[in-house]
Amino acid sequence: MANRAPIITLTTDFGYKDHYVAAMKAVILGINPDARIIDISHGVPPQDIMAGAWVLRNSAYLFPEGTIHVAVIDPGVGSDRRPVLVCMNGHLFVGPDNGQFSLIDGAETADVYELTNRSLWRDPQSNTFHGRDIFSPVAAHISLGIPPAEAGELSSGLLTYRWARAISDEKGIQGWVVHIDAYGNLITNIPGDLIHADYRDNIKIYVGTFILNRVSRTFTDVSPGEPAIITGSTGMLEVIINKGNAEEMLSVQKGAPVSVIYQK
Amino acid sequence: MANRAPIITLTTDFGYKDHYVAAMKAVILGINPDARIIDISHGVPPQDIMAGAWVLRNSAYLFPEGTIHVAVIDPGVGSDRRPVLVCMNGHLFVGPDNGQFSLIDGAETADVYELTNRSLWRDPQSNTFHGRDIFSPVAAHISLGIPPAEAGELSSGLLTYRWARAISDEKGIQGWVVHIDAYGNLITNIPGDLIHADYRDNIKIYVGTFILNRVSRTFTDVSPGEPAIITGSTGMLEVIINKGNAEEMLSVQKGAPVSVIYQK
Amino acid sequence: MANRAPIITLTTDFGYKDHYVAAMKAVILGINPDARIIDISHGVPPQDIMAGAWVLRNSAYLFPEGTIHVAVIDPGVGSDRRPVLVCMNGHLFVGPDNGQFSLIDGAETADVYELTNRSLWRDPQSNTFHGRDIFSPVAAHISLGIPPAEAGELSSGLLTYRWARAISDEKGIQGWVVHIDAYGNLITNIPGDLIHADYRDNIKIYVGTFILNRVSRTFTDVSPGEPAIITGSTGMLEVIINKGNAEEMLSVQKGAPVSVIYQK
Numbered sequence: 001m002a003n004r005a006p007i008i009t010l011t012t013d014f015g016y017k018d019h020y021v022a023a024m025k026a027v028i029l030g031i032n033p034d035a036r037i038i039d040i041s042h043g044v045p046p047q048d049i050m051a052g053a054w055v056l057r058n059s060a061y062l063f064p065e066g067t068i069h070v071a072v073i074d075p076g077v078g079s080d081r082r083p084v085l086v087c088m089n090g091h092l093f094v095g096p097d098n099g100q101f102s103l104i105d106g107a108e109t110a111d112v113y114e115l116t117n118r119s120l121w122r123d124p125q126s127n128t129f130h131g132r133d134i135f136s137p138v139a140a141h142i143s144l145g146i147p148p149a150e151a152g153e154l155s156s157g158l159l160t161y162r163w164a165r166a167i168s169d170e171k172g173i174q175g176w177v178v179h180i181d182a183y184g185n186l187i188t189n190i191p192g193d194l195i196h197a198d199y200r201d202n203i204k205i206y207v208g209t210f211i212l213n214r215v216s217r218t219f220t221d222v223s224p225g226e227p228a229i230i231t232g233s234t235g236m237l238e239v240i241i242n243k244g245n246a247e248e249m250l251s252v253q254k255g256a257p258v259s260v261i262y263q264k
Numbered sequence: 265m266a267n268r269a270p271i272i273t274l275t276t277d278f279g280y281k282d283h284y285v286a287a288m289k290a291v292i293l294g295i296n297p298d299a300r301i302i303d304i305s306h307g308v309p310p311q312d313i314m315a316g317a318w319v320l321r322n323s324a325y326l327f328p329e330g331t332i333h334v335a336v337i338d339p340g341v342g343s344d345r346r347p348v349l350v351c352m353n354g355h356l357f358v359g360p361d362n363g364q365f366s367l368i369d370g371a372e373t374a375d376v377y378e379l380t381n382r383s384l385w386r387d388p389q390s391n392t393f394h395g396r397d398i399f400s401p402v403a404a405h406i407s408l409g410i411p412p413a414e415a416g417e418l419s420s421g422l423l424t425y426r427w428a429r430a431i432s433d434e435k436g437i438q439g440w441v442v443h444i445d446a447y448g449n450l451i452t453n454i455p456g457d458l459i460h461a462d463y464r465d466n467i468k469i470y471v472g473t474f475i476l477n478r479v480s481r482t483f484t485d486v487s488p489g490e491p492a493i494i495t496g497s498t499g500m501l502e503v504i505i506n507k508g509n510a511e512e513m514l515s516v517q518k519g520a521p522v523s524v525i526y527q528k
Numbered sequence: 529m530a531n532r533a534p535i536i537t538l539t540t541d542f543g544y545k546d547h548y549v550a551a552m553k554a555v556i557l558g559i560n561p562d563a564r565i566i567d568i569s570h571g572v573p574p575q576d577i578m579a580g581a582w583v584l585r586n587s588a589y590l591f592p593e594g595t596i597h598v599a600v601i602d603p604g605v606g607s608d609r610r611p612v613l614v615c616m617n618g619h620l621f622v623g624p625d626n627g628q629f630s631l632i633d634g635a636e637t638a639d640v641y642e643l644t645n646r647s648l649w650r651d652p653q654s655n656t657f658h659g660r661d662i663f664s665p666v667a668a669h670i671s672l673g674i675p676p677a678e679a680g681e682l683s684s685g686l687l688t689y690r691w692a693r694a695i696s697d698e699k700g701i702q703g704w705v706v707h708i709d710a711y712g713n714l715i716t717n718i719p720g721d722l723i724h725a726d727y728r729d730n731i732k733i734y735v736g737t738f739i740l741n742r743v744s745r746t747f748t749d750v751s752p753g754e755p756a757i758i759t760g761s762t763g764m765l766e767v768i769i770n771k772g773n774a775e776e777m778l779s780v781q782k783g784a785p786v787s788v789i790y791q792k
Contacts, residue, residue, distance in 0.1 A: 004561055004562075007557060007561075009550070016544065038550070038553055038554075038557070038565070039550070040547065040550040041544060041545060041546065041547065041549075041550060042544065043543070043544040043545030043546075044545065045545070054547070055546065055547040055550070056547075057547075058547040058551065059547040059550040059551050059554055062550075062551050062554030062555055062558065062660075063554040063557060063558065064554075064557055064558050064561060181545075181546045181548075182542065182543030182544075182545050182546050182574070183543075183574055217606065217655050218605065218606025218607070218655035218656055219603070219604075219605060219606055219607075219656060220603075220604055220605070220606055220607035221606070230655070230656060232654075232656055232657075233551075233654040233656050233657030233660065233661075243575060243603055245574075
């Protein structure tokens with residue numbers, strides 16, 4: 001990390017029309033002009049902590065080891081939720097401890113530093129924009145090589161939420177739609193490999209008013225306009241429509257049940 | 265600036281679906297391959313010069329000194345509005361002189377160079393895309409160390425607009441909503457510190473059909489769904505709803521009056 | 529290319545709310561930490577190959593020679609459409625061979641390498657996200673200096689689509705609206721210089737229910753709210769409204785005819 005310009009990623013629900021993201025980048029570059037800043041997403045739905053957690057789950061660990069990830073989906077800014085720095089599997093995460101790191105592998109056993117060293121913060125701090133005033137400057141200082149322990153005190157566990165885990169038994173699997181992406185693909189909490197190997201070609205899958213009888217290999221395995229279920233790039237079952245938008249055409253929303261029933 | 269890759273920021277109303285922003289970045293990198301380009305925002309509402317001015321006000325000076333800011337909210341492209349390079353407080357600004365730099369500290373007394381040196385422009389220039397053909401190449405050349413005076417002629421004052429200034433007297437303050445951010449927060453032209461210290465705990469604030477009786481410290485000082493007024497991260501009073509969208513829930517629009525009345 | 533951090537551009541229809549774009553950037557930086565990644569656009573309408581082709585046409589060649597352009601508008605992912613690396617005019621293009629490179633100068637005679645060297649791919653590959661698993665890693669390896677011939681086998685012609693070409697004769701020109709940009713400007717497939725020089729001041733142009741009698745120089749040549757035709761920054765005729773949105777105000781859609789009739 002010391003020899004190469006460090007990578008700092010940003011994930012927020014700030015959107016793309018205001019100055020908020022740029023303010024964070026400016027503060028980072030003011031402290032470490034060599035930082036390389038990569039946007040993960042600023043289109044997380046406002047205050048949707050679990051949507052942010054999903055984005056981080058699917059992208060953070062693809063970055064090189066040593067990457068610093070700043071995440072600010074922060075509806076509780078100014079309350080007593082803790083500002084933290086978290087070390088997991090060689091990556092560093094900075095942001096409010098409000099569940100947004102829940103879905104990252106290692107979250108439940110991670111080292112957590114509660115940010116208390118105000119000399120690393122912007123001065124003064126606002127009560128409403130800790131992304132600019134606390135998280136960005138701490139990330140920038142860390143990227144300069146300051147050890148995590150100087151940012152705050154080693155502390156107890158990270159706040160983690162879990163989606164209801166898909167329920168699996170010998171009759172089948174009960175899961176839910178947990179995310180809908182920009183294409184309208186319905187992403188479930190059912191890992192594709194949770195389906196019992198003996199039944200892969202002998203199942204019925206219920207979603208909304210549709211019944212499907214297999215897991216397809218890819219989008220184009222069904223005719224245009226037809227719904228299908230695939231194991232998506234995140235490893236989870238997804239309900240998709242070839243060249244169409246499943247959210248609109250199936251009228252299925254986040255939280256809708258998805259049932260996999262093994263056929264005898 | 266000469267020893268480190270210079271930062272060039274971009275602020276436009278070009279949106280995110282077309283090639284316009286990429287064309288500017290390409291032209292910059294073609295002239296100075298070492299330039300580090302940072303997006304401030306391309307989501308400024310189309311042709312809304314004052315919204316662009318607001319974004320620049322809140323982010324430009326957070327960047328390191330020597331940063332070059334290219335801003336192109338340019339409804340008058342091709343007319344006789346001047347193309348300019350402006351030096352303010354160690355930062356450089358490039359774009360049309362149409363009011364978009366109005367809210368930046370120092371705008372009224374800044375050094376203004378009217379861009380006349382066509383050898384720094386792209387050849388030929390279109391009549392409709394000066395962002396690609398004039399402003400980006402000038403910024404890129406300046407980032408290579410060319411002095412501002414070579415870009416054009418030192419000239420008279422920058423065009424600046426001002427929002428109606430909030431009116432303050434011994435009875436209270438009369439202001440307006442001047443910006444609504446992506447969360448639906450209603451940002452006013454009333455600096456939080458304009459409220460007379462003697463009355464901080466003894467005021468009524470009228471906005472739309474709501475009456476509030478104090479300035480809260482942060483979002484979470486009121487119950488979810490309740491409106492409040494805070495001093496926001498820009499220093500201005502903001503009408504917010506904890507975990508909600510004030511624009512939608514209060515049906516208040518840009519331009520709406522906000523009155524602070526001191527209670528005896 | 530070897531002496532300076534190479535530029536890799538990204539063009540997709542992934543939008544800005546999901547992790548997909550970040551996953552591509554992470555994979556690239558994992559292979560070549562020095563790559564400089566520039567977003568062209570991720571706001572291409574979902575699965576609209578020709579909209580992606582239009583964006584690439586107008587921006588790719590403005591980047592410095594040696595730039596590597598990754599484009600993933602890929603409705604056929606997982607089908608037998610070929611993954612390719614294309615060399616055109618000193619630029620490299622990586623993505624599915626599905627027509628998205630159609631409008632780039634040189635596409636019809638370009639060198640095409642069909643990607644077959646799986647040692648340059650991510651392992652394992654998903655069936656649904658080749659942007660992360662094939663195109664990004666290949667681009668990153670190429671940016672390290674691996675010659676194109678190592679990525680796959682030299683192959684026959686690239687799949688190219690063409691918009692219906694505008695029809696021109698001694699009476700006038702018949703064309704169509706082929707793109708509508710974020711401002712609502714209606715961009716046609718009629719090059720501005722296709723209008724016969726003798727008739728420039730003596731034409732009628734029919735679009736929707738409007739008739740215009742000249743090509744204006746720029747946006748501000750007509751009064752605010754009035755429609756006009758200009759030769760846009762892409763070289764094509766565009767129907768615009770000064771300070772307005774032509775798409776909304778003229779109710780004209782992609783595909784609508786535009787007729788230029790020479791007046792005797």
